[in-house]
Amino acid sequence: MFRFEHILLRPFTEVKVIATRPRQMxxxxxxxxxxxxxxxxxxxxxxxxxxxxxxDMLARQRHDLxxxxxxRTGSARVRELAERLDVSEMTVRRDLDTLAARGLVEKxxxxxxxxxxxxxxxxxxxxxxERQRAEKELIAERALEIVQPNSAIGLxxxxxxxxxxxxxxxxxxxxxxTNAPSIAQTxxxxxxxxxSVVLTxxxxxxxxxxxxxxxxxxxxxxxxxxxxLGVHGMDxxxxxxxxxxxxxxxxxxxxxxxxxxxxxxxxxKWGTRGLAQIxxxxxxxxxxxxxGLPADARQTFEMLGIDVALVTPRSMSDESGPVGLESLxxxxxxxxxxxxx
Numbered sequence: 001m002f003r004f005e006h007i008l009l010r011p012f013t014e015v016k017v018i019a020t021r022p023r024q025m026x027x028x029x030x031x032x033x034x035x036x037x038x039x040x041x042x043x044x045x046x047x048x049x050x051x052x053x054x055x056d057m058l059a060r061q062r063h064d065l066x067x068x069x070x071x072r073t074g075s076a077r078v079r080e081l082a083e084r085l086d087v088s089e090m091t092v093r094r095d096l097d098t099l100a101a102r103g104l105v106e107k108x109x110x111x112x113x114x115x116x117x118x119x120x121x122x123x124x125x126x127x128x129x130e131r132q133r134a135e136k137e138l139i140a141e142r143a144l145e146i147v148q149p150n151s152a153i154g155l156x157x158x159x160x161x162x163x164x165x166x167x168x169x170x171x172x173x174x175x176x177x178t179n180a181p182s183i184a185q186t187x188x189x190x191x192x193x194x195x196s197v198v199l200t201x202x203x204x205x206x207x208x209x210x211x212x213x214x215x216x217x218x219x220x221x222x223x224x225x226x227x228x229l230g231v232h233g234m235d236x237x238x239x240x241x242x243x244x245x246x247x248x249x250x251x252x253x254x255x256x257x258x259x260x261x262x263x264x265x266x267x268x269k270w271g272t273r274g275l276a277q278i279x280x281x282x283x284x285x286x287x288x289x290x291x292g293l294p295a296d297a298r299q300t301f302e303m304l305g306i307d308v309a310l311v312t313p314r315s316m317s318d319e320s321g322p323v324g325l326e327s328l329x330x331x332x333x334x335x336x337x338x339x340x341x
Contacts, residue, residue, distance in 0.1 A: 009122030051177045059095070061085070061148070065103050066095055070114050071268065077111040135266040135290040138311035140164040142288050143228060143264055147171050151225045154254050155183050158230025160264045162186065168194060177224055179210040179250055197220070202250070207232075211246035219253040227258035229284070231265050233272030239281045241274035246277035260285045267292035281306060 062085060070076050074319040079094070082089045088205045094110045099105045105112040140163045147153060149172040155161045157180035168174060169190050178184055184199040200218045202210035207268045229251065232242040240263065244249050255261055256279070270293060280306045291312040299310050 012126060019272065030131050063099055063104075065094055066092075066112075070105050070112055074109060075108075075113040079110075083109070102326070103124045130179055132266040132290075134313040135292070135311070136160045136163040138313060139264050139266065139288050142309055142311050143262065144168070144171075146226060146262060146286075147174065148225075149173050151175070152177065152223070154178065154224040154227040154258055155180065156228070156230050156251050156254055157205070158264075160266065161228055161230040162208075164228060164264060166190070168234050177219075177222055178256075179215050179219075180208050180264060181210065182208045188189055189315045200250075201317055203246070205244050207242075207244070207247065209244070209247050210248070211244070211250050215250050215255045219250065222257050224254075224258050226260045226262060227254050229254065229261055229263045229278075231263060231269060231278060232274040233296070234263075234265060234269045234281065234287075235271060235273045236281070236296075238273050238277055240278040241272075241282070242276055243274045244275045248274075248278050255279055255283060264289075266290050267294070267297075270294055270297040 010258040066076065066081060069081070078089050078092045081095075085092065096105060096107055100107045100112065100310065105114065136159065139160060143164050144167045147168065152175040155165060155176060155178040156288045157178070159254045161178075162180065162182055165176075165178075168176065170185065171194065173195045175188055175196050175198065176183075177200070178187075179202065181199065181204070184197050187194055187197045200210050200215035202212040202215035205211055211340060216220045229240070231240040231251075236242055240251075242251065261279075261284050263286070265287065267290050269289075281300070284306055286309060287301065288311070289310045291310045293308075293310065296309065
């Protein structure tokens with residue numbers, strides 16, 4: 001018999017458990033209740049297994065933990081993942097097959113390794129869209145506060161800017177300039193009060209960006225109020241970067257055409273270096289990211305005098321506390337208002 005301090009039988013509730021063999025412990029609970037360990041903290045979570053959406057949610061949670069662990073350490077073995085997630089090795093292998101097919105990890109004998117270490121590696125649009133979904137939604141919500149009616153804004157290609165595009169239908173008489181067919185299609189389909197959408201021409205990249213001399217030439221004649229820039233990586237030395245040389249060029253053209261530059265990037269972009277620099281960090285007027293941003297990144301932005309708006313996903317916040325904006329540094333609390341003016 002195992003002894004429990006407390007158990008709350010609802011999905012993804014933190015529990016305190018005193019036991020040495022979680023798998024046997026699960027056998028003494030109802031059949032639809034299991035425990036899985038958090039790879040990063042070592043804590044246990046009580047999860048309810050069901051059919052349909054509940055089961056899909058559990059698989060997505062497990063996939064997120066596996067990807068986070070591999071990104072953090074660079075690699076992971078099937079046996080270790082199975083023990084830490086308290087699932088079978090066959091389940092882990094299926095998870096790795098799914099993640100590898102999405103371009104999120106690279107399978108090797110006995111486990112998987114991190115992808116994207118090479119500066120020229122660029123995951124496809126669908127693969128990137130699976131990453132940090134909650135963070136992207138909150139970043140998009142916060143960015144919407146900047147957009148003013150009767151203004152012209154730019155959206156570069158990317159999954160965070162694609163998420164942001166879905167929030168723009170409420171802004172009246174808005175003109176949107178983009179080099180992303182997926183963003184243009186979203187705005188045309190759910191146009192709302194948007195006045196017009198300008199799509200540049202060019203050749204399509206894996207990240208769904210139109211690039212090349214046609215796109216760059218089109219941007220050189222335009223002037224936009226605020227650019228919302230998506231990036232592949234942020235680095236103290238290299239600045240903002242992308243694996244695609246042509247995409248770096250058109251993003252620089254976007255920056256030159258904009259009065260203000262707002263970067264939309266979740267915390268995983270920090271420390272990633274793409275092949276081509278887009279611009280130094282100080283070229284941004286505001287960075288909207290999430291509270292997972294490392295301390296060294298916060299210090300770098302503060303030293304450069306860059307305003308940073310942090311949003312906190314619910315999983316990172318106190319259950320009873322608000323989910324919203326943190327300020328970094330002191331002047332950041334006025335950053336959104338300053339950018340909108």
